Amino acid sequence: MTNDMKVLSERIDALEMRIAYQDDTIETLNQTITAQWKQIDALTRKVSELGERLQQAEANAPGPANERPPHY
16 A cells, blocks of 8 residues: 555656646746737727827828829
8 A cells, every 4th residue: 555655646746746837837828918918008009099190190181182293
């Protein structure tokens, strides 16, 4: 029975090491995802801001955009 206990103890130790490694990996992935979402949020706001600026620039542009050039 001692040999069985030793085998079970080794298996439990191996599982505990795997779980510890997986917990660390999950935490690292969580931090990475959080950083990516912050960056995505900032980029989304910037694109929206640039879209508004483009609309304002188009609205304030002088003259119609489809006007024929004077050399025609």
